[in-house]
Amino acid sequence: MRDTQASKSRSLLYAAAAFLLLATCVSSQAKADVPTFTVGWSVYAGWNPYFYMQKSGILKKWADKYGIAIKVQRFDYAASLDAFVAKNIDACTMTNMEAFDLPAAAGVDSTAIIVGDYSNGNDAIIVRNGLTFDKLPGQKIMLVQKTVSEYLLERGMVLNGQQANLSKLKLINTSDSDIVAAFMNNKSNPVVVTWKPLVSQILADKSVHSIFDSSKIPGEILDLLVVRTEVLNRPDGSGQKFAKAVSGAWYETVAQLAAGQANAIKYSAGASGDSVESYKEQLKTTSLFATPKSAADFTTSPTIKQKMDLVRQFCFAHGLLGQGIKSADDVAIIYPDGSIQGKKDRVRLRFNATYMQAAQQGKL
Amino acid sequence: MVSGVSAPVKVANETGTVVAMPSPAATSIHVDGVSMCYPLAKKKQRTVLENISLEIEDGEFVVLLGETGCGKSTLLRMILGQERPTSGKVYVSGKAVERVDARSGYVPQKYSLFPDRTVLDNLTMGPETSKYHILGRLMPGFRSFRKQVRKEAMRQLEHMGLRPTDAGKYPHQLSGGMQQRVAIAQALMMKNRVLLMDEAFSALDPATRASLQRLLKTVWNESKPTIVFVTHNTAEALYLGTRLIVLARSSHEDHCGSKVALDMKLPGNEAGMSLKKNGQEFLDLVDYVERFSRGNRHDDQALDESAVDGEEEAV
Amino acid sequence: MAAFSPFDIVDIQARPNRLVAQALSCLLFLICIGLYMQTSINRHKENPEDRVTPNATQLANGIHASVFEPAEEDDYIPADDASKWERFKHSMIVKDTVSSGRRFLISLALLIPAVVLALHIGLFPWFGAGFLRFVLFFDKIVALSLLPILFIVFGIDEWSKIALIVIGVAPTMILDVTQMVKAVPQEQIVKAFTLDANNFDVAYRVVFRQVLPQVINSLRLNLKPMMLFLFAGEMIAASDGLAYRIAIMRRHMGMDVILPYVLWVAFLLFAIDLSLRLLNRRMHPWFQA
Ligand SMILES: Nc1ncnc2c1ncn2[C@@H]1O[C@H](COP(=O)(O)OP(=O)(O)OP(=O)(O)O)[C@@H](O)[C@H]1O
Ligand SMILES: [Mg+2]
Numbered sequence: 009m010r011d012t013q014a015s016k017s018r019s020l021l022y023a024a025a026a027f028l029l030l031a032t033c034v035s036s037q038a039k040a041d042v043p044t045f046t047v048g049w050s051v052y053a054g055w056n057p058y059f060y061m062q063k064s065g066i067l068k069k070w071a072d073k074y075g076i077a078i079k080v081q082r083f084d085y086a087a088s089l090d091a092f093v094a095k096n097i098d099a100c101t102m103t104n105m106e107a108f109d110l111p112a113a114a115g116v117d118s119t120a121i122i123v124g125d126y127s128n129g130n131d132a133i134i135v136r137n138g139l140t141f142d143k144l145p146g147q148k149i150m151l152v153q154k155t156v157s158e159y160l161l162e163r164g165m166v167l168n169g170q171q172a173n174l175s176k177l178k179l180i181n182t183s184d185s186d187i188v189a190a191f192m193n194n195k196s197n198p199v200v201v202t203w204k205p206l207v208s209q210i211l212a213d214k215s216v217h218s219i220f221d222s223s224k225i226p227g228e229i230l231d232l233l234v235v236r237t238e239v240l241n242r243p244d245g246s247g248q249k250f251a252k253a254v255s256g257a258w259y260e261t262v263a264q265l266a267a268g269q270a271n272a273i274k275y276s277a278g279a280s281g282d283s284v285e286s287y288k289e290q291l292k293t294t295s296l297f298a299t300p301k302s303a304a305d306f307t308t309s310p311t312i313k314q315k316m317d318l319v320r321q322f323c324f325a326h327g328l329l330g331q332g333i334k335s336a337d338d339v340a341i342i343y344p345d346g347s348i349q350g351k352k353d354r355v356r357l358r359f360n361a362t363y364m365q366a367a368q369q370g371k372l
Numbered sequence: 373m374v375s376g377v378s379a380p381v382k383v384a385n386e387t388g389t390v391v392a393m394p395s396p397a398a399t400s401i402h403v404d405g406v407s408m409c410y411p412l413a414k415k416k417q418r419t420v421l422e423n424i425s426l427e428i429e430d431g432e433f434v435v436l437l438g439e440t441g442c443g444k445s446t447l448l449r450m451i452l453g454q455e456r457p458t459s460g461k462v463y464v465s466g467k468a469v470e471r472v473d474a475r476s477g478y479v480p481q482k483y484s485l486f487p488d489r490t491v492l493d494n495l496t497m498g499p500e501t502s503k504y505h506i507l508g509r510l511m512p513g514f515r516s517f518r519k520q521v522r523k524e525a526m527r528q529l530e531h532m533g534l535r536p537t538d539a540g541k542y543p544h545q546l547s548g549g550m551q552q553r554v555a556i557a558q559a560l561m562m563k564n565r566v567l568l569m570d571e572a573f574s575a576l577d578p579a580t581r582a583s584l585q586r587l588l589k590t591v592w593n594e595s596k597p598t599i600v601f602v603t604h605n606t607a608e609a610l611y612l613g614t615r616l617i618v619l620a621r622s623s624h625e626d627h628c629g630s631k632v633a634l635d636m637k638l639p640g641n642e643a644g645m646s647l648k649k650n651g652q653e654f655l656d657l658v659d660y661v662e663r664f665s666r667g668n669r670h671d672d673q674a675l676d677e678s679a680v681d682g683e684e685e686a687v
Numbered sequence: 688m689a690a691f692s693p694f695d696i697v698d699i700q701a702r703p704n705r706l707v708a709q710a711l712s713c714l715l716f717l718i719c720i721g722l723y724m725q726t727s728i729n730r731h732k733e734n735p736e737d738r739v740t741p742n743a744t745q746l747a748n749g750i751h752a753s754v755f756e757p758a759e760e761d762d763y764i765p766a767d768d769a770s771k772w773e774r775f776k777h778s779m780i781v782k783d784t785v786s787s788g789r790r791f792l793i794s795l796a797l798l799i800p801a802v803v804l805a806l807h808i809g810l811f812p813w814f815g816a817g818f819l820r821f822v823l824f825f826d827k828i829v830a831l832s833l834l835p836i837l838f839i840v841f842g843i844d845e846w847s848k849i850a851l852i853v854i855g856v857a858p859t860m861i862l863d864v865t866q867m868v869k870a871v872p873q874e875q876i877v878k879a880f881t882l883d884a885n886n887f888d889v890a891y892r893v894v895f896r897q898v899l900p901q902v903i904n905s906l907r908l909n910l911k912p913m914m915l916f917l918f919a920g921e922m923i924a925a926s927d928g929l930a931y932r933i934a935i936m937r938r939h940m941g942m943d944v945i946l947p948y949v950l951w952v953a954f955l956l957f958a959i960d961l962s963l964r965l966l967n968r969r970m971h972p973w974f975q976a
Contacts, residue, residue: 153935155938186835
């Protein structure tokens with residue numbers, strides 16, 4: 009009795025082992041056949057369409073066309089950047105500032121293949137009691153430090169002639185998960201800098217108002233899709249296919265969104281748990297490059313160099329490039345026309361308009 | 373029959389409330405119709421003591437005897453004020469006992485010394501706190517008073533047979549016997565007239581125990597305080613006491629509490645009785661007392677057994 | 688000594704000699720350092736500027752920056768000929784340690800009333816009846832979830848962080864001390880009363896003195912939760928402090944600064960713990976545990 013039981017369980021074990029072996033063989037074969045890529049995205053008006061892109065099957069259509077597989081994974085913003093730097097994902101959505109100060113400054117050569125939108129009022133400086141820029145020094149200012157919020161604040165000060173007072177600002181680093189409660193419930197904290205949809209929540213209180221927002225600095229806060237350059241340059245050409253597939257899928261998605269297609273908006277809003285109204289309101293202050301042409305034009309224009317220069321000087325001045333880096337030129341940027349901002353031998357961030365242009369010409 | 377022993381005194385239970393106090397000069401402890409019940413699970417009660425009345429006069433050395441669990445400690449705790457009786461009242465030095473206070477000194481079996489104080493500090497603690505409470509130590513007279521108390525404590529220490537070098541030790545550095553000596557000294561420092569001791573020597577080895585018994589006897593002979601001493605060693609009881617009280621319950625049911633089974637004066641109280649001195653008389657007495665503590669004074673068969681037990685214990 | 692046999696490892700009665708024991712105790716440290724170095728070297732082979740596992744030079748730079756350079760948000764610019772000491776005094780690690788340390792010490796001081804309350808709860812039946820249930824309940828509340836309320840009541844400055852620590856640690860501490868107080872033998876309290884002590888003598892000069900060494904031990908165990916709450920508070924809203932710096936550095940993966948900070952915090956906690964232990968031994972020679 010016991011013997012048969014033992015032999016039974018043993019044969020079961022063998023079967024399981026054989027099955028496992030088979031399964032790994034098959035799956036590894038499948039892997040070898042279809043190169044798989046992962047895109048990380050996080051919640052933001054300009055990135056939510058990635059959710060719809062996957063849900064609607066647009067992404068799969070394009071991936072199949074190029075014979076590859078693309079996975080889309082949602083992250084917290086900071087976690088998505090960590091995953092990108094740690095090379096756990098191949099592409100990631102991020103702002104131009106983070107693209108410069110995180111992967112690029114950490115030595116991970118990165119290429120921006122899609123310039124999706126720029127913040128056109130999504131980020132704002134909000135004050136109580138009708139404060140103005142010249143009154144800001146000495147006030148407590150709540151924001152997530154070392155992010156575009158701080159950049160916006162600094163640009164606001166500069167554009168309002170308060171450059172000399174920059175060092176007198178009293179910044180309080182406040183986690184974005186608590187910043188609304190912390191600002192609304194403390195009348196002693198008169199200034200907050202944050203982004204939508206938090207801005208909308210705060211502005212619902214009529215006693216506060218926005219004194220500056222990103223619509224005053226158009227094109228400076230860009231939202232990109234960044235791919236690791238080494239992935240793009242894979243010898244088997246699969247990286248190129250990936251870039252083309254994503255670009256194709258993206259512009260098909262954005263076209264639907266721009267046309268106001270109900271499902272596109274509904275799913276994109278749902279991606280961040282927003283209502284359709286709230287999402288539409290966010291889209292108003294997000295300047296989406298709805299056509300590949302507008303995106304390619306912006307990326308190849310001289311404006312982008314000026315804007316990036318502002319951003320990189322900010323990053324360097326605030327130590328965002330890390331201890332090892334002694335000058336902003338140590339993290340160089342190359343533009344589609346081949347011009348380089350910084351040291352020629354230290355190119356880390358590349359703006360590549362090839363795929364946007366290909367989309368524009370319908371060559372994808 | 374037992375010779376040379378006065379017949380057991382049957383204490384009359386006074387019924388009705390006591391309005392006029394017994395004269396305080398003569399009576400040190402007055403236990404008046406005290407009963408004690410502890411609640412058990414399921415709304416049942418367990419009576420431990422049932423209607424106990426005692427008059428203990430000033431200068432008496434009372435030994436409380438009885439089987440384990442018969443309520444000796446409970447009675448002592450009530451005299452101390454640690455527990456309030458379910459009915460009846462206890463008076464010490466003419467006043468009703470409500471809370472634990474400095475009327476009586478206390479020497480328990482364990483934890484009698486403060487572990488965080490040296491021997492000397494343990495001794496001086498009583499007089500110091502009683503004169504200067506927690507904030508009083510900031511007063512100007514405190515230091516000189518303390519000096520004086522320390523001197524007295526050292527005298528007391530030597531009197532108890534401890535060396536002056538022991539004064540700086542902590543209790544955990546002393547042997548069990550030394551600890552109990554210090555505990556007695558500590559109680560004596562308060563000079564109160566009533567001393568309550570609960571199996572104070574039970575955890576000691578026979579030799580140490582004997583020497584402490586002699587010490588206690590000397591102390592009592594010197595100043596004649598009222599002592600209530602709980603033990604379940606009959607030989608110890610006979611050696612120490614001038615009066616012996618045995619508590620016993622007549623049946624083992626829950627509603628039936630212990631009563632005073634035997635209450636008798638012991639002769640030759642100055643020196644104390646012992647097997648060596650009193651021989652057969654001592655053995656007979658042990659036998660007699662233990663029959664009461666078993667609560668079966670009418671059972672002849674058990675009498676034989678207890679006599680054998682008694683002999684063993686008395687040696 | 689008998690020769691070593693592999694079975695000694697699982698033998699309760701086998702004792703390694705001093706030298707071997709010392710070496711064994713270092714073993715895991717060495718393994719950790721080795722693994723780290725291995726990872727770091729590998730990652731640097733792939734990407735010479737890797738930040739996730741900084742190498743020795745990066746770490747040295749990071750340490751130098753934290754110890755001799757002012758915090759980036761400070762106005763202080765050291766003179767060129769400023770001495771090392773001068774630079775150190777204005778360095779970011781000193782600045783952060785001072786501000787975190789102040790919060791920590793204030794919360795520590797606020798635990799004193801908590802301990803006194805615990806003494807009363809454990810000793811005075813009326814206090815016990817009034818407080819014990821509430822504290823038991825309050826202890827189960829996750830302090831972090833109260834943060835929005837703390838912001839409203841205490842603002843986002845120092846006091847909300849201190850309140851977070853105190854609310855997080857005090858109930859546990861109170862319950863712990865209450866237990867200790869209740870464990871003091873009844874005989875001791877009775878004895879003290881027979882020595883003519885009044886209630887406060889008993890509470891403070893008998894019971895409190897006896898539980899104090901245990902209270903200090905309990906505090907030692909609570910140091911880590913306190914630090915945890917402090918870090919949570921500083922990461923959520925702060926303009927200086929050890930955890931603030933770590934949070935900021937994390938934005939650009941400044942592990943070269945974060946790692947020294949983490950080790951520094953560990954060292955600080957260890958030092959506080961050690962000094963409390965020594966203090967306990969000094970103050971309470973009678974206490975054996
Ligand atoms: N707090 C209490 N709650 C319930 N029952 C109690 C309590 N204290 C004592 N008792 C019971 O009262 C009885 C008498 O206890 P007590 O300690 O007075 O006995 P004792 O005569 O001193 O015994 P021993 O010689 O073993 O010390 C015991 O049966 C005990 O179970
Ligand atoms: Mg007892």
